[in-house]
Amino acid sequence: MFTKNDYSSEVETIIGPSVNVEGSFTSQGNVRIEGSVNGSVNTSGVLSVGEQAHIAANIQATSAYVAGYIKGNLQVKERLELAATSHIDGDISTKILIVAEGAQLTGKCQMSNSNPTNNTTSNKPTKKNADKTSDKTNNEE
C-alpha cells in the first residue's frame, strides 16, 4: 500500500468502493477516491478519482487525476488530468489540463497562468494547455 517513508512523511487517504462519505472532507495529503462522496472535498495534495468513484461534491485540490464521475465544480491549482472514462458535470478551473480521448465534460473550463515549459506530458493522447481563459460546454473526444 505504502512504503515506510511515504507513509510517515505523507498521509494518504483511500476511500474504497465499499464506503460512502457524507460531509465536508478535508485532507492534508494525497487522496484516492474509489467509492462515493457527497458534500465537499478539499485536499492540499494530489486527488485521484477512480473509475468506479461517484462524487457529488465541489472539489479543491493541488493536482488531480479523474477517471470516474464527478457532479460538482472542480478547482485544481496545478494539473488536472481527465482519463477516457471520466465524466464531469460541473465547472473546472486549473492551470494545466490534460484530456484523454473519450473524457466527458459538461460545464465551463477556466485556465490561468499556465507555463508550457512545465508540461512534461507531451505524449498523452490529447492535451490542452492554454494561457488564457476558455469556456467549454461539450463532450470532448
Place this chain on the structure above:
Amino acid sequence: MSYFYLYDSYLQDKAYSSQLIRLETTLTDLGIYGKIGRLTLLKSIRDLIENSLREEVDTVVAVGNDLTLSQAAEVLAKHPKVTLGFIPLGQEQQNLAPLLGIPLGVVACHVLSGRLVETINLGKINNQWFLQSITTEGRPIIDCDHDYQLTLPQPHFIKISNLDWLDQTAQTASHPQRGSLDLLLQPLTQKNWWPFKQKTAVQSSLFPVKNIKLLNNDAGLTLLVDKYRVIKTPATIGLATEKLRLIVGKERKF
C-alpha cells in the same frame, strides 16, 4: 537510572525459566538490573507499577508480550516522566516488537541498554487510554472529526490504530507520532482469502482522523481495545493529551 521489571504471569511456566535466568544475567552485565515484579492473579499490573513508582523508579520494563506492554502503557499514561521499555519473551502475541524494532528474546536487553527513547501518542476511548488499536466488525455510522460521516452498506472489519500494523505483509504501520489515528475499513466479504494483495489494498479504505464517534447502527457493537478489553458502542475515540516515553530500536517501522 532506576529500572523496574514487570514479568507477565505466563513467564512463571517452567519453559521460560532458563530464558529468565539468561535475561537477568544479561541485564546485570549491561548494568541495567533492577527490581522485579511478577504478575499473578492477586497482583494487578496497576498495583505493581504504582508501588514501584513510589520507590522513584524512572523506567518500567514490560517483560512479556503485546498485552503486557499495552497494560503497562495504560497505567503509565498518568506518569509522563516515566519511560517504558519492552522485552518480548515467548512467541505468542508478539506483533508490537517488530514494529518497535525490538528483537524477540534476551537480545532485546541490548535495545533497552541503548535507550533510544521516542515520545509517542496514546489513544483514548471514552476516557480510557489505549496503546495499539481498537477493532470491531459491523456497519456502524462513523463520524470523523465532526466534519463528515462514513456509512457502510455492508459489514466491515474496522480497525482504529495508534500503534499497530495496517498491513503486516507489506510492512506498513500506523505512525504514533503523526498526530492522528488511522481508520482502516475492510469489507468482510473480501476478507483474507483474496489472493491478490494489490486488489485487497484497493478494496480497503484508510482515513487519518483525530476524532471518531462510532454510533450504533447494529445493536450492541462490541469494540476490542488493545486486544484485551471490551467496550460497547456508542464510543468516542481520539488522541489523548498524554504521551508515552517508549524505548525503541533503530529498526522501528515509524
